[in-house]
Amino acid sequence: MIKPEILPESFSPLRDLDWTPVSIGESGAAIWRIVLSEGNSVFLKSEPIHPLAELPGEIERLNWLTRMGFKAPRVIDTEQSADRVWLLMSAVPGEDLTHYGDEPDTVIRAYVQGLKRIHALDTANCPFDHSLDARLAAAEARLVAGMVDETDFDDERSGWTGRQVLDWLHANRPAEGQRIVTHGDASTPNVLALDGRFSGLVDCGRLGLADVWQDLALACRSIEYNIGREHVAPFLARYGAEWDEARYSYYCALDEMF
Numbered sequence: 001m002i003k004p005e006i007l008p009e010s011f012s013p014l015r016d017l018d019w020t021p022v023s024i025g026e027s028g029a030a031i032w033r034i035v036l037s038e039g040n041s042v043f044l045k046s047e048p049i050h051p052l053a054e055l056p057g058e059i060e061r062l063n064w065l066t067r068m069g070f071k072a073p074r075v076i077d078t079e080q081s082a083d084r085v086w087l088l089m090s091a092v093p094g095e096d097l098t099h100y101g102d103e104p105d106t107v108i109r110a111y112v113q114g115l116k117r118i119h120a121l122d123t124a125n126c127p128f129d130h131s132l133d134a135r136l137a138a139a140e141a142r143l144v145a146g147m148v149d150e151t152d153f154d155d156e157r158s159g160w161t162g163r164q165v166l167d168w169l170h171a172n173r174p175a176e177g178q179r180i181v182t183h184g185d186a187s188t189p190n191v192l193a194l195d196g197r198f199s200g201l202v203d204c205g206r207l208g209l210a211d212v213w214q215d216l217a218l219a220c221r222s223i224e225y226n227i228g229r230e231h232v233a234p235f236l237a238r239y240g241a242e243w244d245e246a247r248y249s250y251y252c253a254l255d256e257m258f
Contacts, residue, residue, distance in 0.1 A: 008086055011079065011086065011088065014034055014042075017034050018034065019032050020032065022043070024096070028047065028147075029046060029055055030045070042091060044087070045089070046087070052141055057128075057205050058087065059087055061128060062075050064126070064207075070118065070201075071092065071198070071199060072201050073091070073202060074089060075087065092199060092201075093194050093199050094194030096190065096192050097110060097111070097189070097193060097222075107223065108234060109193075109196065109198070111186075111219055111223070114191050114200075115219065116239065118182070118183055118201065119181060123209055126181050126208070128207055128208035128209060129209055132176055132211075134208075135254060139169070139254070139258070143166055150162050153165070156249075165253060172249075172253075174246050174247050176210075177212060177213070179211065180209065180211075180212055181209060182208065183207055185206045185218065185258075186214075186216075186218045187221070187222040188222040190202050206258065211247070211251075213250075216248075217250075218251065218255060
């Protein structure tokens, strides 16, 4: 939809502005870019109220990132209607890394800069648990609720059911390394760059304490898809990590459940 039919009253002044739906990414929420009269933009995100909805958690995480001084959207306002949650947030400068397919050096540089910065945040201050225990429990809840899209699995799991993926995850669970603050969905649409350098992270609803390969796996997969597999090794070398086939496969499979 170009615009929502019903807006919370506090957002009604936005209705006559220029709205553009944002379709990139796999989020279950509806997102719009709204151009303000002075030429700046804001983003409005909305999700149906549901016990497993991610938007309330994203609001908490964005507020936390603001307190940490991290480059991410700032919460401008939030609302809850009878059936939906709404988040109005600031724009992050720059463009997401899907726009830099012909600039692999920029993609690698921005990825490393962004992941290094979020991974350096103080774990003692992060209240969001994304350990494998927590994520597997969330995956089970999403499967039972019918929220796992079995038609969108990667080629390696094409034709699998969500239950088969979850069973595989339990049977092949790797040891977890040191838990750090991870973005949780570190794919190219969620990493932005400006003037060749990292400018911010968006879609932060899955931020939490997890093994570093929670982010490295999805970043490597996105790098292969967007600029070619030959750039995975240089990315890992620049980050300071070595290829881990087991963790790569595991965290990509875990992502199928979300």
